[in-house]
Amino acid sequence: MTEAVLLETIDPQGVMTLTLNHEPTRNALTGTGLTEALLDAFARIERNRDIKVLILTAKGKVFSSGGKIDEMARQIQPEVSSAALRQEYRHGIQRLPLALHHLEIPTIAAVNGMAIGAGCDLACMCDIRIASEKASFAESFVKVGIIPGDGGAWFLPRIIGMARAVEMSLTGESIDAQTALDWGLVSRVVPDEQLLPTATELAHKMTGNSPDIIRLTKRLLREGQQASLANLLELSAAYQAIAHKTPEHAAIVQDFMARKAQKKT
Numbered sequence: 001m002t003e004a005v006l007l008e009t010i011d012p013q014g015v016m017t018l019t020l021n022h023e024p025t026r027n028a029l030t031g032t033g034l035t036e037a038l039l040d041a042f043a044r045i046e047r048n049r050d051i052k053v054l055i056l057t058a059k060g061k062v063f064s065s066g067g068k069i070d071e072m073a074r075q076i077q078p079e080v081s082s083a084a085l086r087q088e089y090r091h092g093i094q095r096l097p098l099a100l101h102h103l104e105i106p107t108i109a110a111v112n113g114m115a116i117g118a119g120c121d122l123a124c125m126c127d128i129r130i131a132s133e134k135a136s137f138a139e140s141f142v143k144v145g146i147i148p149g150d151g152g153a154w155f156l157p158r159i160i161g162m163a164r165a166v167e168m169s170l171t172g173e174s175i176d177a178q179t180a181l182d183w184g185l186v187s188r189v190v191p192d193e194q195l196l197p198t199a200t201e202l203a204h205k206m207t208g209n210s211p212d213i214i215r216l217t218k219r220l221l222r223e224g225q226q227a228s229l230a231n232l233l234e235l236s237a238a239y240q241a242i243a244h245k246t247p248e249h250a251a252i253v254q255d256f257m258a259r260k261a262q263k264k265t
Helices: 034-047 069-075 082-092 095-101 118-125 152-160 162-171 177-183 190-209 211-223 229-243 247-264
Strands: 008-009 017-022 055-058 062-064 107-111 115-116 128-132 136-138 174-177 188-190
Touching: 008 034, 008 247, 017 190, 034 095, 055 062, 055 190, 062 118, 095 118, 107 118, 107 190, 115 118, 118 136, 118 152, 128 190, 136 177, 152 162, 174 177, 174 188, 177 188, 188 190, 211 229, 211 247
Parallel strands: 017 055, 055 107, 062 115, 107 128, 115 136, 128 188
Antiparallel strands: 008 017, 136 174
């Protein structure tokens, strides 16, 4: 990882901010080293128990332009076979949604500008999306004659529903921040200068809670997207048994009981 590609900061509350920083390509994910840098960062975050929330944002006027056209020009050459391209996707950008989706800590995309193609999908890979008033979103793969090859067809319908996902994917047209809010693609729209402060404030509301319980709760929400009710309840029972034995839960219950006893005297 180099600072020309990805900037990292971490605050005392355990909130890490990763900032895409490749303005010459408008933070393209392919052909820039950004995908590799993100994968390296996610692996380190997963091993670091001191990191409690991740914020993903970008420098410049664009969150991410997605795929780099220069890279697509290489891919259409006769000497690059379809079989080779399939492996490039599997061992390249497709590792990104798997790594980000399976991070146990909460992830917040602070979308500062245009999120185009794979850039839109990158935002969708996060748990929460907050948009600047200047942000826009486009599932624009059809505009360049390709399909969403990085998981967008899985993420987008789960976030905004099938009908709107089909509309975005088959027209390739962009939607503005307010439409994204109306459609449930983002949870908040804020003035540009308030984007990172708002994302950080939200992250700090999470870091005040037990990090282990945050991780378990996120996992339950993820599993609930696919599991049957019976299976989710079974998993919830197991996780709840763990939760009841955490020191944080014990301290909260003991404090409540002490205050209750004090009121009786």
